[in-house]
Structure formats: structure tokens, C-alpha cells
Amino acid sequence: MSGLKPAKPIIRKSVELFAGAGGLGIGLADAGFIPQMVVEYDRWCCDTLRDNHPVSDEAEQVAEHPWNVVEGDVRLVDFREYEGKLDLISGGPPCQPFSLGGRHRAYDDARDMFPQAVRAVRETRPRAFIFENVKGLTRASFLPYFEYIKLQMEHPEMVARDGEPWEDHLRRLEQHHTSTKRPDLHYQVVTKLLNSANYGVPQRRERVLFVGFRDDIDARWSFGSGEHTQEALVWDQAFGDYWDRHQIAKKARILEGRALQISKRLSKDEKPATLPWRTTRDAIGDLPDPEKRVTANSIADHKFQPNARTYPGHTGSYLDEPSKTLKAGVHGVPGGENMLRRADGSVRYFTVREGARIQTFPDGYKFHGAWSECMRQLGNAVPAELARVVGESVALRLDEAEAA
Incomplete structure (x- = not known):
């Protein structure tokens, strides 16, 4: 062999919004998108992020790719210092307004953070963005607002006027979108409803993706239905x-x-x-039974949680299928989706480590908070493996557009 060194992987700069416990960021980092700033409001999530992505390690050595975690309200963050410097903006704007298990307030809900995602795009002008949300956003009753969100992402500089109802803003966006004169910042946006199980995640988790490329990027991007x-x-x-x-x-x-x-x-x-769906047993089958505390206690976050029970419509996940969607819940963690159903019909809660396996977090990942808090973080997360697959497809198109 010659003395040539292998080429270093391309490192692309990103900003992560609404980071939660970091599932989306982990997968995108594996695809080469290294976050320069990570914004998250919840203090427990921020503790989890800082512990797993420290600026320096125990030997006080500076980490190669530290995550600059900004704890606080995204509405107070100024993104303009990153203008023209980012390959990607990503995030999962809080999904409770659209969740099938929530109250479905949508555009009347102050928790709708899509306008802040659009503002971050407007201020930084990234080459691409990836935003994720729940399947409930595609409900028939939300479709006008779904179109409104997409048009805002496509034309981020057409901002709503003070006091302007969203319906009026939508009409202006539609008129602008169908105009032949559009000199402002513009993105080509593709939306896709994905089942995570089709992409190697041991969980039937349906999510909506918004993937956009800046108009000067000849991306020609599409995303397949998965190999599983x-x-x-x-x-x-x-x-x-x-x-x-x-x-x-x-x-x-x-x-x-x-x-x-x-x-x-x-x-x-x-x-x-095709490849088989991965099952719950594939994900957690090698972990010891958490009820046998002598063997389970040596594994981080693998502590038995008592008092699991079934109730109508909530019967837990079978071992030999992908798990049901892990959920965070509006008023606490809904146990029916976050527990295992054994062959004899008995149930027990997933441990935090099992939940992390199902969400494809690395085994060494540490979560902060009590069981319910950790499961809330996991229930809100994007599966890291799904994020990696999506991120690699976007990175490939950016590479090809750059080389053209």
C-alpha cells in the first residue's frame, strides 16, 4: 500500500432546533452533518444532550465535534450569525398541536413552533433543511394548515404581517407561489409520510418529513419506501x-x-x-430480564418499572413484531404504548434502555430524569437510524450538486 491517507469524510455544518434528547441530531451527525448549535427548551433534555455530547471529556480534552447546547426559548435565539454558513437546518417542531393523542388545536395552539423553524431558515439561508412531525399533521382537518406550513418553508421571506390571520397569509403565499416573478429566497420542498419500520427501526412509527433544498441547489431528491x-x-x-x-x-x-x-x-x-422488519425481540432480546435485578442492574438505564397494566386499546407491544410507537403523551407517558406484552398476556413497562434500543439510540447514551421523564424524551425523539438514512440521502444530493 502507498502512504496515501484515506480521504476524510465530508463534514457539513448544521443547526439543530427542538433537539429533544438528540435522536435526529445523532443520525444526522452520523451522516456528516455536525451541529454548530443545538437549541432545546426542556432542561432535562438539555442535561441529556450535554452529558452525551460534552464540550470536553473527563480528561479535559476538547471533543472533536462538541454540541453547543443552547438552553432556552427558540423565539429568543438570533440565527443571523450563521447566515450563508450552513449546509442544513433540522429539527422536530413540537408536535402536540397535531398529535393524534392530543387536543388537535393546530394553528390555535401556542406550542406550534413551525413559524420559528421558518424564521431560522430565513435568517441562515441553509442549503437544505429537514423537519419532522407526527402523522396527525396529515389529518383531513389539518390539510389547509399543512399546505400553509409547506408554502412558508418554500417562501421563508414572505412573512406574515402583524395581526394578519393565517388564512390571509396563506392566500398571499399561494399568489406568490404561482407567480412567475420570485426573486426572493426560495426552497424546493418535498413532504413524505414514512413508517420507521421500513427503514430498519424496530418500531412502527409514522412521521411526516419536510425536506427542502435551496433553489440554487440542483438536488433532484426523492426518498424511497425503505428496504425493510x-x-x-x-x-x-x-x-x-x-x-x-x-x-x-x-x-x-x-x-x-x-x-x-x-x-x-x-x-x-x-x-x-427486501430485508425483514426488525422486531422488538431483535432490539432488546439480548438484554436480561429487568425483573431479575441481579443481572439487570449492571446495565445503565435498565431498571424495572412496576405497575404496568393494560386498558382498552392499549395492550403493549409484541416481542416478535416491531414495537408500537413509543409515546410521550400530553398528560404524562401513556403506558399502553410503552410496555411489552408477553406471550402469556402479561405485561411490563419497557425500561429506559429498552426504549432507547427501540428508538435506535447508541447503547452508551445516558438519559437524565426519572423513568417517566426519560420515556417522555424517548417518545418525542426521532429514531436515530431513520435520521441517518434520511441524512445520508440528503448529503448525497448535496455532494452531487456541488460536484456538477
Whole structure:
């Protein structure tokens, strides 16, 4: 071999808004987008971020890519120092206004932070942005506001006037959008509803993505439906080595419901070309039972949480399917989605470490706060693996546009 050193990966600069516990930021950093500033309001989340992304380590050595965590109200943050210096702005504006489990106040809800996301884009003029929100945003009753959000992102310099109702602002945006004269800052925006399970996350978590590229970037971006499918998982369970890999007794190898129906139309000789969905067992099967405290206590954040129970419509997640969506809840953590349902019908809460595995956080990641607080952070997070896949696709298009 010659003495040539391998090329360093391209480092792209970003700013992360509404960072939460850091799931989106972790995945995007793995894709090469290094945050120059991370903004978060919640103090527990900020403690989690600082602990996992310190400016210096225990030996007081400066970290290679420290996260500059800004704790406070995003409405008070001035982003203009980053104008023209960023490849990406990312974040998950608080989703409670649109959550299927919330009160659905949308544009009447002061927690709607999309206008602040648009302001950050306007002040920094990044080459691209990635924003994420809950599936509830696509509800029929929210569609006019969904279009309003998208048009604001496409034309971030067309700001609402003082006291202007959002419907009037929407009309002005529509007129501007259909005009042939648009000299101001403009982004090409694609929206997509994703199921995280299709991208290698052991969780059925549906989220809406807003991905935008500045008008001078010839990105030609689109995003596929994912390499993982339920059909491939069922084939692996019906004809493959799924059960053997997990050392499951034959009497416990059960397919039920939709999985059973899918298995009836599959052939052993025709293995799907896709990868299997990852299951809850794939994610946490190697962790000791948290109720056996002697073996579980040695693992950080793997403490048994008592008093799990089912109630109508909330029965926990099965081991041999992707988990249900981990949720934060408006009035506390809803246990029905954040617990495991065993084969015998009994249930227990996921530990924080199990929740982190399901959300594809690194095993060494530390969470601050009591169980309910940590699960709230996880329930609000973007799966790190989904963020990485999306981030790599955006980075690829930026690279190609730059090389053209």
C-alpha cells in the first residue's frame, strides 16, 4: 500500500432546533452533518444532550465535534450569525398541536413552533433543511394548515404581517407561489409520510418529513419506501431462521393476525428481495430480564418499572413484531404504548434502555430524569437510524450538486 491517507469524510455544518434528547441530531451527525448549535427548551433534555455530547471529556480534552447546547426559548435565539454558513437546518417542531393523542388545536395552539423553524431558515439561508412531525399533521382537518406550513418553508421571506390571520397569509403565499416573478429566497420542498419500520427501526412509527433544498441547489431528491418490509419478516418467521436465531422453542413459534394472513400467500421458494422488519425481540432480546435485578442492574438505564397494566386499546407491544410507537403523551407517558406484552398476556413497562434500543439510540447514551421523564424524551425523539438514512440521502444530493 502507498502512504496515501484515506480521504476524510465530508463534514457539513448544521443547526439543530427542538433537539429533544438528540435522536435526529445523532443520525444526522452520523451522516456528516455536525451541529454548530443545538437549541432545546426542556432542561432535562438539555442535561441529556450535554452529558452525551460534552464540550470536553473527563480528561479535559476538547471533543472533536462538541454540541453547543443552547438552553432556552427558540423565539429568543438570533440565527443571523450563521447566515450563508450552513449546509442544513433540522429539527422536530413540537408536535402536540397535531398529535393524534392530543387536543388537535393546530394553528390555535401556542406550542406550534413551525413559524420559528421558518424564521431560522430565513435568517441562515441553509442549503437544505429537514423537519419532522407526527402523522396527525396529515389529518383531513389539518390539510389547509399543512399546505400553509409547506408554502412558508418554500417562501421563508414572505412573512406574515402583524395581526394578519393565517388564512390571509396563506392566500398571499399561494399568489406568490404561482407567480412567475420570485426573486426572493426560495426552497424546493418535498413532504413524505414514512413508517420507521421500513427503514430498519424496530418500531412502527409514522412521521411526516419536510425536506427542502435551496433553489440554487440542483438536488433532484426523492426518498424511497425503505428496504425493510413486513412480508420479509413474516417469510423469515415462517420459513427462515428467525426463531432459531433467537432460540425460541417450537411451541412458542406463533404467527397471528395479519402476519398469519401474509404467511398464507408466501412461498418458501420465493424469499422476498427486501430485508425483514426488525422486531422488538431483535432490539432488546439480548438484554436480561429487568425483573431479575441481579443481572439487570449492571446495565445503565435498565431498571424495572412496576405497575404496568393494560386498558382498552392499549395492550403493549409484541416481542416478535416491531414495537408500537413509543409515546410521550400530553398528560404524562401513556403506558399502553410503552410496555411489552408477553406471550402469556402479561405485561411490563419497557425500561429506559429498552426504549432507547427501540428508538435506535447508541447503547452508551445516558438519559437524565426519572423513568417517566426519560420515556417522555424517548417518545418525542426521532429514531436515530431513520435520521441517518434520511441524512445520508440528503448529503448525497448535496455532494452531487456541488460536484456538477
